[in-house]
Amino acid sequence: MSTLDLKSVSKSFGDAKVLHDIELSIKDKEFVVFVGPSGCGKSTLLRIIAGLEEATKGTLHIDGEDVSDAHPVDRGISMVFQSYALYPHLSVFENIAFPLRVAKMPEAELKERVARAADILQLTDKLKLKPGQLSGGQRQRVAIGRSIVREPKIFLFDEPLSNLDAALRGDMRVELSQLHRNLQATMIYVTHDQVEAMTMADRIVVLNAGRVEQFGTPMELYHHPATKFVASFIGQPNMNFLPAKVTGTGTTGLAVQIDGGPALTLPVETSSAAVGDSVEVGIRPEDMAQGSGGLKLNVSVVERLGGTSITYGTTDAGTRICAALDGVANVREGETTELVLDPKDCHVFDASGTVMRRLQAPELAN
Ligand SMILES: Nc1ncnc2c1ncn2[C@@H]1O[C@H](COP(=O)(O)OP(=O)(O)OP(=O)(O)O)[C@@H](O)[C@H]1O
Numbered sequence: 232m233s234t235l236d237l238k239s240v241s242k243s244f245g246d247a248k249v250l251h252d253i254e255l256s257i258k259d260k261e262f263v264v265f266v267g268p269s270g271c272g273k274s275t276l277l278r279i280i281a282g283l284e285e286a287t288k289g290t291l292h293i294d295g296e297d298v299s300d301a302h303p304v305d306r307g308i309s310m311v312f313q314s315y316a317l318y319p320h321l322s323v324f325e326n327i328a329f330p331l332r333v334a335k336m337p338e339a340e341l342k343e344r345v346a347r348a349a350d351i352l353q354l355t356d357k358l359k360l361k362p363g364q365l366s367g368g369q370r371q372r373v374a375i376g377r378s379i380v381r382e383p384k385i386f387l388f389d390e391p392l393s394n395l396d397a398a399l400r401g402d403m404r405v406e407l408s409q410l411h412r413n414l415q416a417t418m419i420y421v422t423h424d425q426v427e428a429m430t431m432a433d434r435i436v437v438l439n440a441g442r443v444e445q446f447g448t449p450m451e452l453y454h455h456p457a458t459k460f461v462a463s464f465i466g467q468p469n470m471n472f473l474p475a476k477v478t479g480t481g482t483t484g485l486a487v488q489i490d491g492g493p494a495l496t497l498p499v500e501t502s503s504a505a506v507g508d509s510v511e512v513g514i515r516p517e518d519m520a521q522g523s524g525g526l527k528l529n530v531s532v533v534e535r536l537g538g539t540s541i542t543y544g545t546t547d548a549g550t551r552i553c554a555a556l557d558g559v560a561n562v563r564e565g566e567t568t569e570l571v572l573d574p575k576d577c578h579v580f581d582a583s584g585t586v587m588r589r590l591q592a593p594e595l596a597n
């Protein structure tokens with residue numbers, strides 16, 4: 232059992248408030264990813280969990296026990312950093328064994344733990360080598376091995392793959408997911424790469440300027456983003472946002488006129504909206520298809536990737552659009568095409584960037 236609960240955790244550096252009342256409950260064996268732009272507070276939050284940084288306010292419980300004031304080594308947490316500090320003069324074996332040597336663990340148990348970690352990380356035949364004789368990915372695995380031998384309750388990773396090249400990052404992503412399955416441990420992983428977040432996480436925490444924007448499964452965040460920030464951060468290529476004006480409200484949904492585009496009725500709850508309000512209609516590139524009576528697109532660039540044609544252009548109102556069309560789609564740079572928007576694929580954001588709640592099926596029937 233290794234649960235983690237943060238209650239109202241805030242952090243200030245001098246006058247600068249960098250974390251605002253963070254509330255999180257992380258379940259046993261969960262793989263949780265903190266994602267957000269540079270400077271949003273991901274590392275600070277992780278360091279507070281590890282005990283390397285003190286929260287200005289709030290509490291932290293591990294397995295229900297208050298560890299807010301506990302020393303880092305007493306929290307049963309282990310952290311892997313972006314820049315893995317391996318000792319170049321020590322062998323892989325001794326690098327992995329290092330924390331156990333510090334703890335003066337008996338030799339037999341130490342050997343057993345290092346062997347088990349090396350086996351999990353496929354480093355068994357590298358134990359006698361020095362870090363300088365390893366690839367970047369292998370070195371990162373040694374750093375992870377050093378965490379594993381401590382048998383922590385919770386693993387923390389701060390952008391451990393960002394120094395690796397793209398192909399290796401892809402491989403390590405899969406390895407880390409496997410590691411999580413093998414160890415059955417609670418893991419918190421920080422990245423600003425939304426693809427890493429989507430592929431590895433059981434649940435994702437989206438941080439924006441020191442606040443939790445949304446905490447949910449990758450599919451919840453993709454299909455039901457709570458804010459425009461989450462909608463624009465999750466999904467590749469990014470969601471499109473079309474400025475629109477409200478022309479009607481009622482039980483069947485919100486009637487809007489898209490700037491330079493069609494009029495639509497969108498199945499969202501309208502009690503907070505009024506005729507004349509400005510809203511934005513969000514639609515993902517992969518939810519757009521060619522068809523008549525839709526949104527006119529002045530095509531500027533077509534990227535043919537084989538299976539899809541990533542098509543960029545602007546609407547008649549000058550809004551930039553990206554549509555992921557069929558690989559053989561009949562689109563040409565410098566020409567126009569029409570895109571149909573299915574109301575059920577549209578997300579509507581009010582002026583504050585908050586999503587307007589979708590109508591449920593029974594409400595729609597009335
Ligand atoms: N020791 C410190 N003293 C003062 N300000 C700090 C300190 N550490 C972090 N900050 C500030 O806190 C904010 C959050 O920093 P943090 O390192 O947590 O961001 P991050 O989300 O990890 O960013 P990145 O993706 O670039 O690693 C930043 O504005 C940063 O300048």
Ligand SMILES: [Mg+2]
Binds near residue numbers: 274
């Ligand atoms: Mg950071």
